[in-house]
Amino acid sequence: MSVDESAFRKAMGCFASGVTVVTACTAEGQPVGLTVSAFSSVSLRPPLVLICLGDRTSNLESFRRGPFAVNILAESQRDISTRFAEKRDDRFDGISHAPGENGAPVLAGCLATVECDVHDVFTVGDHDIIVGAVTRVSGPEEAGPLVHCRGQYAGLA
Template structure:
């Protein structure tokens, strides 16, 4: 069976997702970050998460070489960060509030949750790579609502999905 790529993408867009920014460090210590909606928990014991990154992403090699990454779960007040890290523009990190944790990877401030992970495996997944990480440190906020992406747009929890 063959699929029209646009139709397939539109059908996938019917599944609302949270929005994250995955961060790490280049070999020279410069921070990198990419907006990702393909994030999932994988295992509770051991605590494993995964994210998927397009093979064409300009930061792919840096993520493959990095031993750690962080998943930063965005709140609905952080749409500007999502847009910024989804772009290819320079200066993504200008004015962004972050802190290094144990591994040194950037942990974005003001998120609903942050997960610092050791990279344990990378798998081929069609036109993406699947990165699996073991959570080494995390924090969560009891305040705020998630940034949600659905049918190509941001929506809020109070928004009608019809």
């Protein structure tokens, strides 16, 4: 039985998640990043995480090659989430950031940042599951998390 795409999207949208901006650098050293909610911890020993990126993600090769950083957004950063999900070339303009230990941009004001080397990449359906071997973590900060559910942003309060 085939599943209606819109029904599937709506059902998945009920699953509340945190929001991250995943960053990397192109081969030419340009910072790139996009908003990602498909992020999960995978393993403690060794520390592994995963992100899922659509196969039409621009700069997908930069993320598949790594290294990359997962910047976990605070409730006050919904503008950053919106900006990094828009089709624009100036996502980093005016956003305070610095290279992490692995070179991928670390955004200021996030709850925590997880820096990774690429451990594995699996192409599954129309997404790539990129498993990251964690090389460094920073944070956590005290602020509340940005939450996304049913197409809306919220905090935990």
